[in-house]
Amino acid sequence: MTTHEMPQESDLWAITEMIWASYLDPLGENPLMAGPAPANADDVHGSVSVTGAWDGQVVVTFSQVAAQRATAALLGLETDEVSAPDVMDAVGELVNIIGGSVKSLMPQPTVLSLPSVRTGPAVDLPGTEMLRLTGTWMDEPVTIAVLESADAYVGGSAR
Helix, strand or coil: CCCCCCCCHHHHHHHHHHHHHHHHCCCCCCCCEECCCCCCCCCEEEEEEEEECCCEEEEEEECHHHHHHHHHHHHCCCHHHCCHHHHHHHHHHHHHHHHHHHHHHCCCCEEECCCEEEECCCCCCCCEEEEEEEEEECCEEEEEEEEECCCCEECCEEC
């Protein structure tokens, strides 16, 4: 059985920094800073599934304020112009971009699901957490996690 090497925390940070620089903070004035990211009951959670030669999920969690700021930056709006549907679309797009980048590091072939976005307290997702980045963006919590499904594939063979 062939195994693959999981992406490391440094890989996920590199992906995240690239996305922040490209979409949310092109001037480099407000980078995502590593540190604790306390959960809130009204957080916005975006997730995508990766299936194929590796099965898992990528989950991005923003506080409400961080989600609104990310939406404003992504859509070129003022924060007070951001609507709830805008936030759902923007968080879905951001998790899709991050998930696609994580997918590219996994054994192939794999496919990425459509994003799912919801607001509320965190829920336990199936699988084993492989990577977690926590930090703040403009003093608001942001978390990015990669979970491997219990029946993830290794080298084309089910475990």
